[in-house]
Amino acid sequence: MSLTVEESNFLRFYFLNLKITPKAVRVYFDSIYPPAGLARELKNNETNLKRLWFITSPQRKILDPGSVNIVKSEQFDTTLMICLLRNMNPCKVVPAPSKGWDNLPQAANTGYTDDLARAKWYRNFVSHHEKGELSGKDFSQYWGDLEQAIGRLGGPSMHKEAQSAQHVILDTSLTDMLLELKNCEKSQQEQTDKINKAIDRLNTNKEELKNKFHQLNVSNQQWEAETQKQTKKLSDYKDTVNACAKDIETCEKDIKNNKEMIKELQDQSITKQNEIDNLITKIDKLKIRCEHHDKILKEHEEHLTKQDGQIDTCVKSIDDIKQKLHDTDNTSGKINFLFD
Template sequence: MASRLSQEEENYVRMSLLLTGISPRAARALFDREFAPKFLDSSLKREYNILKDLQKKRIINQSQWNLLFPRFPDVPDSKTFDITLIITLLRNLTNLNPPHGGYDRLPSANETTATSDLARIKYYRNFLAHLDEGKIDNTEFITAWDIVTDAIDRLGGQPMKQECNNLKVKILHQSNQEIILDIKRSNDEIMELKSQWLA
């Protein structure tokens, strides 16, 4: 790997860090408002039949199931849930209205509900998963960054928005090789996300 990333590669690294580091926490903030952490175990047990049906339909995989229903004495903790599982639970266990175009399309700019913000994050994670070369041109990056960080701001609040602002200008050092490796590992999760959204 070259010692210096191109601007397009740097854009990819920043977007990957945004979508795998900050956006899952923003989605979790919404999740924890819908499912109080203190009562998460009992909430999930109440919805066992719905969740079992989602597992049978392969919308929830075995590793996610183990997070929802860990072995005693462990209890479920939303901090262990990936964004795919968070969105699946919000979609299927809450009364939140879905975005106008559903969860699989990029919502219009004037739709600013929590579920439309989840759809934006999902859309750009899929976008990232389809990039084979690990590069994003500047125009696409600016558009995507603004859309995703606005969604993060609405879901997670001003401190997360500030993290996004810091990440956008942070100097990326040679540890980028490690970052790129982390991103490649995260892409496995993103590929799983694509298969999960057939619900």
């Protein structure tokens, strides 16, 4: 059976993912979990690993081969190693890549977690690919991206091995084997990927819940601070109200005293007004009496005026008499005697 160029591209890229990528990931995995202590690490994390329900039964047998066989990372594929790196020892769990574990990182992101995400993404890509074909452009782009990640994870020797794999000769036996492996792994990988995506969603939800819980804690702390602030203000307001209440009480006492003083002044004013009224009455009576006295005085004056007229008349009469007596010789001596 002859292969098209696109099919050859796909099988070569599948070979890279199947044979070379796990070696590079294993170099990094062994740096985190050295082979000499791997069994101990797995034993210490046995409880934690049992909670990872998305680990399949074949994978659990690889992780716990029994007392006769010794567990080795060479038995782990790319998916299992990345799963352990993400979940086994909380103190050694690798951080999330720049775009998460289910997305292909951008070319500029070349950290080790991004390279692990590349290995995972391309592994899933070839497992889920329906047509089994890659165009020359996609083949060149994907191969270059994964080849560089393999070099960064596994070192120069792994980089050279990845470069050499691009020119592997696809004879009939290798082609049949790759196709058979692809078909066998497809269904299992799909289930594994679904489970991994589910756990990723759970982890994402967990992180979101953690963030929300953190935000709630922050909000709660802010509310507590605001409550303390408002309580302090309320306490200050109460002190102010109490002070105002005392001032109001003092003012009420002053108002009461002022009212008593005003009443006393009003009483005094009424008394003074009564006295003034009495004085006015007396003055009126005095006026009447004065008018009466003035009338009597006027009458006396008129009477005196009449008397003065009478006196003047009498004086004139006397003068006339005196004149007449003076003129009379016989009686002059007696008259003079009488008026000397």
